[in-house]
Amino acid sequence: MPLPPTIAWSNDGTAVRIIDQRQLPASEVILELTTVADVCDAIANLAVRGAPAIGIAGAMGLVVAARSIDASSREGFLAALRDAAMLLRRTRPTAVNLPWALDRMLASAAATQGEPADISERLREEADRIAEEDRTMCRRIGECGASLIRGAARVLTHCNAGALATGGIGTALAPLYVAAERGQHVEVFVDETRPLLQGSRLTAWELSRAGIPVTVLTDGAAASLMRAGRIDLCIVGADRIAANGDVANKVGTYALAVAARHHGIPFYVAAPASTFDAATATGSDMVIEHRSGEEVTHTFGVVTAPEGVSIHNPAFDITPSALITAIISDTGIHSPPFAF
Amino acid sequence: MPLPPTIAWSNDGTAVRIIDQRQLPASEVILELTTVADVCDAIANLAVRGAPAIGIAGAMGLVVAARSIDASSREGFLAALRDAAMLLRRTRPTAVNLPWALDRMLASAAATQGEPADISERLREEADRIAEEDRTMCRRIGECGASLIRGAARVLTHCNAGALATGGIGTALAPLYVAAERGQHVEVFVDETRPLLQGSRLTAWELSRAGIPVTVLTDGAAASLMRAGRIDLCIVGADRIAANGDVANKVGTYALAVAARHHGIPFYVAAPASTFDAATATGSDMVIEHRSGEEVTHTFGVVTAPEGVSIHNPAFDITPSALITAIISDTGIHSPPFAF
Numbered sequence: 001m002p003l004p005p006t007i008a009w010s011n012d013g014t015a016v017r018i019i020d021q022r023q024l025p026a027s028e029v030i031l032e033l034t035t036v037a038d039v040c041d042a043i044a045n046l047a048v049r050g051a052p053a054i055g056i057a058g059a060m061g062l063v064v065a066a067r068s069i070d071a072s073s074r075e076g077f078l079a080a081l082r083d084a085a086m087l088l089r090r091t092r093p094t095a096v097n098l099p100w101a102l103d104r105m106l107a108s109a110a111a112t113q114g115e116p117a118d119i120s121e122r123l124r125e126e127a128d129r130i131a132e133e134d135r136t137m138c139r140r141i142g143e144c145g146a147s148l149i150r151g152a153a154r155v156l157t158h159c160n161a162g163a164l165a166t167g168g169i170g171t172a173l174a175p176l177y178v179a180a181e182r183g184q185h186v187e188v189f190v191d192e193t194r195p196l197l198q199g200s201r202l203t204a205w206e207l208s209r210a211g212i213p214v215t216v217l218t219d220g221a222a223a224s225l226m227r228a229g230r231i232d233l234c235i236v237g238a239d240r241i242a243a244n245g246d247v248a249n250k251v252g253t254y255a256l257a258v259a260a261r262h263h264g265i266p267f268y269v270a271a272p273a274s275t276f277d278a279a280t281a282t283g284s285d286m287v288i289e290h291r292s293g294e295e296v297t298h299t300f301g302v303v304t305a306p307e308g309v310s311i312h313n314p315a316f317d318i319t320p321s322a323l324i325t326a327i328i329s330d331t332g333i334h335s336p337p338f339a340f
Numbered sequence: 341m342p343l344p345p346t347i348a349w350s351n352d353g354t355a356v357r358i359i360d361q362r363q364l365p366a367s368e369v370i371l372e373l374t375t376v377a378d379v380c381d382a383i384a385n386l387a388v389r390g391a392p393a394i395g396i397a398g399a400m401g402l403v404v405a406a407r408s409i410d411a412s413s414r415e416g417f418l419a420a421l422r423d424a425a426m427l428l429r430r431t432r433p434t435a436v437n438l439p440w441a442l443d444r445m446l447a448s449a450a451a452t453q454g455e456p457a458d459i460s461e462r463l464r465e466e467a468d469r470i471a472e473e474d475r476t477m478c479r480r481i482g483e484c485g486a487s488l489i490r491g492a493a494r495v496l497t498h499c500n501a502g503a504l505a506t507g508g509i510g511t512a513l514a515p516l517y518v519a520a521e522r523g524q525h526v527e528v529f530v531d532e533t534r535p536l537l538q539g540s541r542l543t544a545w546e547l548s549r550a551g552i553p554v555t556v557l558t559d560g561a562a563a564s565l566m567r568a569g570r571i572d573l574c575i576v577g578a579d580r581i582a583a584n585g586d587v588a589n590k591v592g593t594y595a596l597a598v599a600a601r602h603h604g605i606p607f608y609v610a611a612p613a614s615t616f617d618a619a620t621a622t623g624s625d626m627v628i629e630h631r632s633g634e635e636v637t638h639t640f641g642v643v644t645a646p647e648g649v650s651i652h653n654p655a656f657d658i659t660p661s662a663l664i665t666a667i668i669s670d671t672g673i674h675s676p677p678f679a680f
Binding site: 025026158189191192193194195197200201204205208213214215216217218219220221222223224225227250251252253254255258259261262296297299300301302303304305306307308309310311312313314317318 | 365366498529531532533534535537540541544545548553554555556557558559560561562563564565567590591592593594595598599601602636637639640641642643644645646647648649650651652653654657658
C-alpha cells in the first residue's frame with residue numbers, strides 16, 4: 001500500500017495537507033491547515049515532525065501566511081511576513097531545517113520585485129522548490145547510504161527519520177528503502193522511542209507498508225540485542241549537526257551510539273546537508289528542547305507517574321562525533337574527522 | 341505517608357493481601373488472593389512483582405494451597421502440595437527466588453512429621469519466616485550499601501527494586517532509604533522502565549512517599565544524563581546472579597551498565613544472597629522470559645504499533661560481571677572477581 005504524502009498542498013492549493021502523525025498507527029487522519037496558527041500548532045504538537053518535514057511545513061506555512069496578509073505596501077507585507085516567520089520559528093527550537101527554510105523564504109521574498117501578489121507567487125514557488133529538493137535529497141542519501149549496506153543486513157534505527165519525517169523517502173530509512181528496492185534483504189529493528197513512540201508508531205508503520213520486515217523493541221532492549229550479535233549496523237537521523245560533527249537527534253540516540261561503540265557496531269547518521277550547522281561549533285553549543293513532563297507522567301492519557309515528582313524530558317540528546325562512524329548526506333558520505 | 345505492605349496476610353489470616361501494583365500510581369487497590377490460582381494469576385500478571393516479593397508470594401500461595409488440599413493421607417497431601425508448587429513455579433521463569441522459596445517450603449513440608457494439618461501449620465510458619473528474613477535481608481543490604489554513598493549523592497536506578505519488590509525496604513533502594521534516614525541528601529533519578537513503567541509508576545511512587553527527591557526520565561535519557569555529569573552512581577536490583585557474577589535484571593539494565601562504564605560511573609547491583617544461583621555458571625545459561633508483544637503494541641490500552649509487526653519483548657537482560665563495580669548483598673559487599 002503506498003504511503004500517503006507526509007505533507008502536500010490541498011486539492012484547491014490553499015491549505016497545507018498533512019497526515020496527523022499523532023494518530024498513527026491507529027488512524028490515518030488527514031488535516032488541512034488553513035492558517036499560519038494551524039501550521040504552528042501542527043508543528044509544535046508534532047502532528048507533523050521530523051527535521052526536513054518541519055522545514056517544508058514552515059515554508060508552506062509562510063505561503064499560507066502571505067495569502068492572509070492585508071498590507072498595501074511592499075514594506076508592510078514583508079514586515080508581516082517576518083512576523084509570521086517568527087511565529088513559525090518559535091515552534092521547535094532544536095532542528096536547524098526550520099529556521100533554514102524560513103530564512104530562505106524570507107530572502108526570496110526580499111529579493112522579489114513587485115507587489116505583494118508577486119511575492120506571494122514567488123513564495124509558493126520557493127516552498128515547492130524546497131519540497132522538491134527534499135525529495136531529491138532523500139533519494140541521494142538513500143543511494144549513498146545503500147552502498148554501506150552489503151548483502152543481507154540487520155539494521156537498528158531509532159525514532160522516525162523516514163518518509164514521514166521528510167518530503168521523500170526519509171533520511172535514516174532512505175538507504176534501507178533503496179537497498180530493498182535493489183533486492184537486498186534488509187531487516188529493521190526499531191526502538192519504540194519514548195516518550196512519543198515515533199519508532200513503534202511511525203517507523204514500524206511506514207516500513208511495514210513498504211514490505212520491509214520490522215521488529216519493534218523497547219529502547220532499553222537495544223543494547224542486549226547488540227550483545228547477542230543480532231545487529232549489523234545502526235542508522236539514525238539528525239536534527240542538527242555541529243561543525244565538528246556532533247549530532248543532535250532524538251533522545252536515546254546517544255545511548256545507542258555508546259552501546260554500538262561498546263560492541264564494535266558501525267553507527268551511521270543520515271541527514272541532509274541543510275542539517276549541517278557551521279555556525280555551531282560543537283554539540284555543547286546547541287539548545288536542547290525540553291518538552292512537557294506530561295509526555296512522561298501521562299502516557300497516552302494514563303497516569304504513569306505519581307503527582308508532584310520531577311520529570312527530566314529532553315526531546316534530544318547530543319552524540320559526540322567521536323562515536324559516529326560516518327555521516328551519510330546528499331553531499332556524499334562524510335568520514336571523521338568531520339568539519340562542516 | 342507510610343507505604344502499605346507489599347504483601348501480608350489478610351486480617352482473618354486466610355488470604356494473601358497485596359497492593360495491586362498494576363494500578364499504581366493512579367489507584368491504591370488492595371487484592372485478597374484466596375486460592376492458589378489467584379496467587380498464580382497475581383504473579384503472572386505482575387499484580388505482585390519483584391524477585392524477593394514473588395518468592396514470598398509463592399511461599400504464601402503454597403500455604404493457601406495447603407488449606408484447600410482434600411487428602412486424607414500424608415503422601416497424597418505432599419503430592420498435591422508439589423502440584424501446587426509446580427503451578428506457582430511456572431508463573432515466572434527468570435527470578436531464582438520463586439523456585440528457591442517453593443523448594444524451601446516443600447522441603448519443610450517433607451521434613452514435618454504428622455498429619456496434613458500439622459504440615460499446613462508448619463508451612464505457615466515457614467512462609468512467615470521467609471517474609472521476616474526478607475525484611476532483615478533488606479535492612480542489611482541497606483546498611484551495607486549505605487556505606488558506599490558518601491555525602492550527597494545523585495543516584496540512577498532502573499525499574500523497581502524497592503519496598504514494592506520485597507517484604508522490607510527493598511534491595512536497590514534500601515541503601516538510599518538508609519542513607520536518607522542517616523540524614524544524607526540523596527537524589528534519585530529513575531528510568532521509567534518500559535514496557536511496564538515500574539520505574540515511573542512504582543519507584544517514583546514509593547520514593548516520593550518517603551520524602552526522597554526523585555526525577556523520572558525516559559530510558560533513553562539516562563546516558564546523556566551521565567554524560568552531563570549529573571549521576572554519581574547507579575544501583576539496580578537483580579532477579580538472578582550466576583556463579584560468575586553475571587546478573588539478570590529488568591531489560592535496559594545492560595544498556596545502563598554499558599553507559600556507566602563509558603562514563604566511569606560506579607555500577608552497583610543490590611540483591612539478597614537468595615538471588616545467587618551457584619548452579620548457573622554464567623548469564624548465558626539463564627532462561628530469559630519473553631513477554632507478550634501486547635505490552636509494546638498496546639501501551640496502556642492505546643495502539644502504539646501497527647498490526648502485524650514483530651515485537652522483541654524480553655523482560656530481562658544479562659549484564660556481564662565485568663561491568664559491575666560491586667554486588668551489595670545481605671552477606672556483605674562482594675567485589676570482583678565474583679564467585680558465588
